Amino acid sequence: MQDKVIILGAGLPEGVGGALARRFAREDLHVFVSGRTLEKVEQTAAQITASGGSAEAIEADVTSEDDLDALFSKAGEREGALAAVIYNAGNNMPIPFADLSPEQFEFYWRVGCYGGFLTAKRAMPILEAQGEGSMLFTGASASLRGKPMFGHFAAAKAALRNLAQSLAREYGPKGVHVAHIIIDGVVNGDRAQTNFGDYLDNLGPDGALDPDAIADAYWTIHAQQRSAWTHELDLRPFSETW
Structure with missing residues (x-):
């Protein structure tokens, strides 16, 4: 019986979500790859299955209770324990405060926080009933400070x-x-490669976070023995000024 993992905000194979899906699939887990754009997560799931892993793509908006109910219902239909739920949804762009509208502020909060709450409301009862499993959240520099x-x-x-x-x-x-x-x-993923290619080049080798290296860190946390759990981990390139 194959255990399973749900990854929310997975996106394309080249991003953090795609790397997480591949990494957990390597450990013989069935991966539910979910995101707002079905075409993107289908690419990630197809890449996993082509390499011998087990995955399926599901379209889901983390701010929609109906979408999340459908996602967790689909996962519940498959036998096996829910090994992990990973909340990787998020978006970001600079907006001067003078230009920031209430609608924009609420939009970023809904994706950045409220969706995590809705996900946890569905995940935690399952994990508690099992008495094991991981709930992992993706944070950012902004988790600690406001620029x-x-x-x-x-x-x-x-x-x-x-x-x-x-x-x-x-x-x-x-x-x-x-x-x-x-x-x-x-992160040296699809978004930065598409929008900031020259900037990535200027950072030099390993100057940006590699998605696969990030995914390795998530797996390490998930696999920890419970007498020595990590709650928070920060990841940055060796050359990052912080």
């Missing part, structure tokens, strides 16, 4: 971090490993 023109993003990511801390304290003693991973730096 100019990123107040909307920082507010959402800081809230997600505190939600993760609260869940860890409540559900850790029940056997559920809750962890928050801070990605501090530019």
Whole structure:
């Protein structure tokens, strides 16, 4: 019987979500690859199955309760334990505070934090009933500090971090490993390659975070023995100024 993992905000194979899906599939887990754009997650799932892994793509908006209900219902139909749920959804762009609208602020909060809450509401009862499993959240530099023109993003990511801390304290003693991973730096994934190719070149070799290296860190946290769990881990390139 094959255990399973749900990855939310998976996206294309070249991004962090795609790397997470590949990494967990390598451990003989069936991966539910979910994201807002079905075409993107289908590419990731197809890559996994082509290499001998087990995966299926599901379109899901993390801010939609109906979408999340459908996703977790689909996962529940498949036999095996729910080994992990990974909340990797997020988006970001600089907006001067003077130009930031209430609608924009709410939008970033809904994706950056509220979707994590909705996901945890569905994941934690399952993991608690099992007495094991991981709930992992993707954080960012903004989880710890707010920079100019990123107040909307920082507010959402800081809230997600505190939600993760609260869940860890409540559900850790029940056997559920809750962890928050801070990605501090530019990720050498599809978004940066498409929009900031010259910037990546200027960073030099290993100057941006490699998605597969990030995924290795997530797997290490998931596989930890419970007498020595990590709750929070920050990842950054060796050359990053911090």
